[in-house]
Amino acid sequence: MSCGRLSRVITDTDTEELLRAAVRNNAEWCAAVSGGGAFTADAWTSARRTPPYYPDGVTLTREAPAEALLAAMDTGSPGCSVKDSFAALDLAPAGFEVLFGAEWIHRPANAPAPAAAATALAWTRVADAGELAGWEAAWGGGEGTGLFHPGLLTPEIAFLAGRSADGRVLAGAAANRTGAVVGLSNVFTADGTPDDEAWAGALAAVAELWPGLPVVGYESGDDLDTALRHGFTPLGPLRIWLHTPQ
Known part of the structure; x- marks a missing residue:
């Protein structure tokens, strides 16, 4: 798996690029553990339920549209979860609640x-x-x-x-x-x-x-x-x- 546009050297002062690299890295890890899924410019999603502890979707941009994200996942069976990588989504209207918050680190x-x-x-x-x-x-x-x-x-x-x-x-x-x-x-x-x-x-x-x-x-x-x-x-x-x- 490769990170494409992030393959060049990232300096430690590029906070935004480091953040995007951390997000993409984690999404690719989730994809590997889950055995598939699909990447778009805005998110990684799995149409089938992922293994325990792993999300069904990971946003890759702050602008990831909730509608497209949810449409690509199985929200009908128990356990569907989303990693809102930039804490930018409001998924409460779609029946989601915040399980926990965390911090990206470098x-x-x-x-x-x-x-x-x-x-x-x-x-x-x-x-x-x-x-x-x-x-x-x-x-x-x-x-x-x-x-x-x-x-x-x-x-x-x-x-x-x-x-x-x-x-x-x-x-x-x-x-x-x-x-x-x-x-x-x-x-x-x-x-x-x-x-x-x-x-x-x-x-x-x-x-x-x-x-x-x-x-x-x-x-x-x-x-x-x-x-x-x-x-x-x-x-x-x-x-x-x-x-x-x-």
């Missing part, structure tokens, strides 16, 4: 990578379907659902695992490169591992895989606070809308 390309001594775990890239199943089980608190399918093991997507000395996955994250940015998502810890371990280890692994690129994503609440401690800065708000049939 870590500059020239930010120093965490020192190796800052991480207590051994960080590696998931190499095959078996390792991916183990990563997902750790991410899911002991259970795997097949949400992250082996088709995601591509050169531009990396599942990062922080392992203890006995080989257990105690922290992890997913990273995907699109054009000139790397998206970081699904950062997690297990068995009491500190959140800072996951962020430091994942960022160090990303810097090794794709050196010199800014890292983007979105977070909210305590996870946003942790990301900001690790060198991220806010880019702008987003909202997740959930359809609530009457």
